[in-house]
Amino acid sequence: MADRAQPLSARAGIWAAAGVAALIFGAFAAVIWRAEAGRGLGPSDWAALRFTVVQAALSALLSVGFAIPVARALARRRFPGRRALIAVMGAPFILPVIVAVLGLIEVFGRSGWVSQALGFLGVPPLQIYGFHGVILAHVFFNLPLATRLILQGWQEVPAERFRLAAQLGVDRWAMTRLIEIPMLRKVVPGALAVIFAICLTSFAVALILGGGPRATTIELAIYQAFRFDFDLGRAALLAGIQIVLTTGAAVVALRLGQGDSFGGGLDRAVRRWDATSRLARQIDTLWILLGTVFLLLPLLAITLSGLPGLADLPSSVWQAAATSLLVATLSTVLVLLLTLPMAVAIAFGRDRLVEVSGFLGLAASPLVIGTGLFVLIRPVADPMALVIPVTAGVNALTVLPFALRILVPRVKDIVEGQSRLALTLGITGQNFVRLVLLPRMRAQLGFTAGLATALSIGDLGVITLFADPDIATLPLQIYRLMGAYRMEAAAGASLLLLILSFGTFWLLDRGGRGHAET
Amino acid sequence: MLRLDDAVIANGAFRLQADLEIPAQSKVAVIGPSGAGKSTLIEAIAGFLPVETGHLLWNGREITNDHPSTRPVAMLFQDGNLFQHLTLAQNVALGLHPDLRLSPDDQKKVDAALDRVGLAGFERRKPADLSGGQRSRAALARVLVQRRGMLLLDEPFAALGPALRAEMLDLVSELVSETSATLLMVSHDPQDARRITNLAVLVAEGRAAKPVDTEQLLNNPPPVLRKYLG
Incomplete structure (x- = not known):
């Protein structure tokens, strides 16, 4: 197929995508090259593999299981604050893991609120460390995501369906069978697969709440092989297993998943006539x-x-x-420099780029990439000296698939709507970027920059591999304070981290919308 | 007989006034410029939009605030009239029992309805396997088993070609006559209105007028309608 004339070249985007792919595959290759496969898996490796899969499966099932009634209630009720609540459900995505885990410890931990309340009743306190703590934290993060995905499913049910159901006077069970189950059948497998894939690469949650033979994920095992034993061969072997696992899960998740929870319009309340009984109303409220x-x-x-x-x-x-702000700024600039040309290339019909980069983003776990980079860097330089660029780069890679999902639809709109006019006026190349593309993408660029910054500020991942004791990002510093049992300082620093990540997100997102055209 | 007694219908910020009577067993076209409120009128009768002030009466019984399922109304929408994951027989059976638990007698009714609209033998097919015309027929079969006093059409055949649309309208007309029902039909095409209706309600400038003879209205349209008909 001959390409149509376009105001921009796709070349920059193809180079960007090739660079990303080269980095990820380079890291993979280094891991596989360095892995000491001959040694085979020890009992603790098997335990880590089993725990990783079991906790991810259970987290996905519980998150989606609880999300079904919550989404149903949100879909059929209208109440003051509904819009705000649905917006807040997007917040865990940029909530730093360590902040949430500290919060969960203060609510559900041994001396937390729930344990204290139970103490009055003479019930022994809860124990949050270990298997169920990891699951609890994963459900905390993914229940809102699952709710938004299922809510989107409800949103896509045509209004005529509810009208037809109202006219036929269908009861609760018929409503379930006629509308809810067919909808869930479309949405739930994708939601399960995405959450399963997310939980497979769980590191920070397992680092803080897990550990020990019964609650170590592969990511955590990689870190331990690295930090405690400095056994690079074993770390690489574990990273190899993780690649197989996450690649498999990513294939499934991409095939099943269609919705993305960034979609707008979730706060639209469709008029419904069902479930008017008092019991139904009380259950939904609950x-x-x-x-x-x-x-x-x-x-x-x-x-x-x-x-x-x-x-x-x-x-x-x-x-x-x-340090965190510096890393986040570098990471955000990198994300924008990579994704904008990639989005342009995709909009010009290089569709396969999306699939490849989205896929790599899901399949590449930060610690695997980190291990690979460590192996690659060590012969030429001191990896510890490169901690800031490496952390910023790996953070950028993890944001990449989300950034593309935000930018691509908008670039497509602009290219479809305006490229012919631009071509007849001779607005091409840099002029097209400056006069047409960037001004019309402010909102999307602001949102992307906000996400990239917030996620990078809150990230506690690859930094743990590379940091020497003299340097730390804010999440790592909080982790060290916790390790030294300086809980008050850790809590204060967590609040600071919360303010920084939500604050920068808000500023950047708002900055983009300031002059947004509709 | 359907009566709208000084009714004001709310649709967002838009208000439509209606004070009129639709005689029993009449076939009525709802005509008017785009965006004048034709669908608003139909949806209020079906119970999907609230009547703010005034009353809605069916044979003297007040139905203003009734649930859509308890109104004497069956309605066909522009699309989405069938559940895609159910067979035609199941879709039709919904009109009898929303829980799909059918007695042998009900089963016969479903088969008879499908037979009547020319879909005998299609019981186990799903909507995706059918043509647009066949889907319309299936939806009409459900209307048939619903046995409601009034059939409301909001341009359900707009996507069909002219010949097929005429065929569907004739089928609607026959079914309405056979079941002694009242028909209210939103129409953009004067030909459609002439084809099967005897009365017409003009909806324009925030009002639904009292029904008048369809031929007369279309032959001597008031200025607002003339502009629309062109």
Whole structure:
């Protein structure tokens, strides 16, 4: 097929995509080359593999299982604050893992709110560390995601369906069978697969709440082989297993998943006539309350416990915050420089680029890439000296698939709508970017930059492999404070981290929308 | 007989006034410029939009605030009239029992309805396997078993070609006569209106007028309608 004339070349995007692919495949290759496969898997490796799969499966099932009634309640009720609640359900995506986990510990931990309440009843306190703590944290992060995905399924049911059902006077069970089950059958497999894939690469949650032979994920095992034993061969072997696992899960997730929870219009309430009975209303209210409380309680806990410590934070925390901002800025610039040309190339019909890069983003776990980069860098330079660019780069890679999903549809619109006019006026190349593309993409660029910055500020992943004791990002510093049992300082620093990640997201997203055209 | 008694219908910020009577067993076209509120009128009668003030009466019984399922109304929408994952027989059976638990007698009714609309032998097919005309027929078969006093059409045949649309309209007309029902049909095409209706309600400028003879209205249209008909 001969290409149509276009105001921009796809070449830059193809180079960007090739660079990303080369980096990821290079890291994979280094891992496989260095892996000591001959040694085989020890019992603790098998345990890590089993735990990784079991916890991911259970987390996915529980998240989706609870999301079904919550999404149903949200879909058929209208109440003040509904819009805000649905917006808040997007928040865990940029919520730093370590902040959420600290919040969960303060609510569900041994001396947490729930344990104290149980203490009054003479019930022994809860134990959050271990298997169920990891699951709890994963459900906390993924229940809102699952709810948004299923809510999107409800949203896509044509309004005529509800009208038809109302006219036929179908009862609750018929409603379930006629509308809800067919909808769930389309949405649930994708939601399960995505959450399973996300939980497979869980590192920070397992680092803080897990550990030990019964609650170590492969990601955590890679870190331990690295940090504790400095056994690069074993780390690479584990990374190889992780590649097989995540690649398989990513194939399934991409095949099944169609929705993305970034889609707008989730707050639109479709008029419904079913489920008007008091019981149905009470059940829905209960689910909405439970979902809201579960989501907001840990955030409230971290805010309350962080406030006293916020006033006199140790200087190491401020230093770490500055490092985090530097890493996040580098990472965000890198994300935009890579994804904008890639989005243009995709909009010009290089569709396969999306699939490849989206796929690599899902399949590449940060610690695997980190291990690979470590292996590659060590012969030429001191990996510890490159901690900041490596962390920024790996953070950028993890944001890449999300950034593309935000940018590509908009670039497609612009190219379809305006490229012929631009061509007749001779607006091409840099002029097209400056006069047409960028001004019309402010909102999407702002949102992307906000996501990239917030995710990078809150990331506790590859930095743990590369950091020497003198350097830390804010999440790593919080982890070290926790390890030293300086809980008040850790809580204060967590509140600072929460403010930084949500604050930068808000600023960038808003900055983009400031002059947004509709 | 359907009566709208000083009714004001709310559709977002839009308000439509209606004070009129539709005689029993009449066939009525709802005509008017785009966006004038034709669908608004139909949807309020079906119970999908609220009547803010005034009353809606069916044979003297107040139905203003009734649930859509308890109104004497069957309605066909522009699309989405069939559930894609159910067979035709199941889709039709929904009109009898929304839980799809059918007695042998009900089963016969379903088969008879499908037979009546020319879809005998299609019981086990799903909507995706059918042509547009066949899907319309299946939806009409469900209307047939619903046995409601009134059939409301919101341009369900707009996507069909002219010949097929005429065929469907004739079938609708026959079915409405056979079941002694009242027909209310939103129409963009004066030909469609002439073809099967005897009365017409003009919806324009925020009002639904009292029904008048279809031929007369179309032959001597008031200025607002003339502009629309061109």
